[in-house]
Amino acid sequence: MVHAHEAVEVAKTVLEVADLAWSAVEHLHHHDNHFNHENSDQGGCTLSAEELEDLRKENRRLRQLLDQNLKILQNLAASSCFLNECPPDLHERLVAAVNSESFLTRLQSLRDGSVDGT
Structure with missing residues (x-):
């Protein structure tokens, strides 16, 4: 651990x-x-x-x-x-997750929230 x-x-x-x-x-x-x-x-x-x-x-x-x-x-x-x-496909899964539209949208939303103070 x-x-x-x-x-x-x-x-x-x-x-x-x-x-x-x-x-x-x-x-x-x-x-x-x-x-x-x-x-x-x-x-x-x-x-x-x-x-x-x-x-x-x-x-x-x-x-x-x-x-x-x-x-x-x-x-x-x-x-x-x-x-x-x-798992052997960990890298591919991480890359797919990071490149997904939902991840990028969530990241932008978090960034906007931190800039706006929310």
Whole structure:
């Protein structure tokens, strides 16, 4: 059961990184729109030193989590008992689930809910 807990931890980190990446894309999109609407003399959107340091801290934290999860994944890959517990078509089933329209719709709905605060 230890492997299942480790896999869940890896999945949570992947979701956290994906959420952060989505936020970065939205921030970049906002920055580009702001910059394009501003007069060229005024420049673009800038971050305060505190905001920049917060982003750097979060980046370091996520890098550490990714390093830890890489080690977990390497241990899982080396574990023969874990491989025996997985159905042979697990990868295909996961890919099919993730690519399904209902999954993508649900993911978009969750994202919209988090952006709207619901």
